[in-house]
Amino acid sequence: MGRSDAAEEYAEEVLALVERIPPGRVMTYGAIADVIGRGGPRQVGAVMSRYGGGVPWHRVVAASGRLVPGHEVEALRRHRAEGTPLRGPDRDRIDLTAAFWYPPE
DNA sequence: GGAATGACGATAA
DNA sequence: ATTATCGCCATTC
Numbered sequence: 001m002g003r004s005d006a007a008e009e010y011a012e013e014v015l016a017l018v019e020r021i022p023p024g025r026v027m028t029y030g031a032i033a034d035v036i037g038r039g040g041p042r043q044v045g046a047v048m049s050r051y052g053g054g055v056p057w058h059r060v061v062a063a064s065g066r067l068v069p070g071h072e073v074e075a076l077r078r079h080r081a082e083g084t085p086l087r088g089p090d091r092d093r094i095d096l097t098a099a100f101w102y103p104p105e
Numbered sequence: 106g107g108a109a110t111g112a113c114g115a116t117a118a
Numbered sequence: 119a120t121t122a123t124c125g126c127c128a129t130t131c
Contacts, residue, residue: 007128007129010128028113028114029112029113029114030113030114033113039127039128040113040114040126040127040128041113041114041126041127042110042111042112042113042114042126042127042128043111043113043127043128043129044112044113045111045112045113046110046111046112046128046129047112048112049111049112050112052112057112060112061112062112062113062114063113063114063115064113064114064115067112068112069112070112071112
């Protein structure tokens with residue numbers, strides 16, 4: 001009941017979904033909130049900020065293709081390593097049209 | 106109870 | 119392409 005239960009359960013759903021994102025693919029905060037059907041992009045962001053350390057957090061990007069604020073270098077390093085479709089002269093942004101992933105069924 | 110906050114998103118300039 | 123604003127929505131002060 002306490003506020004923590006609901007929040008904790010919500011966090012579990014978010015993390016479970018993030019773990020399902022295949023290597024080389026990404027999901028946006030908004031899409032994750034949409035799939036879960038609860039909360040919004042900011043809520044997902046809050047969960048990732050707090051509990052995202054144990055999941056492939058770099059596979060979660062902003063709808064603009066922007067990488068995780070404060071961890072852009074590390075995220076980019078991982079994406080290059082797993083072959084995520086990138087764009088731009090310096091390959092520093094995600095190619096959302098090619099990398100976006102949505103859970104089947 | 107109201108204001109501030111935040112790993113967002115869409116739009117305007 | 120970049121910055122500035124405003125809307126969203128649950129949590130925290």
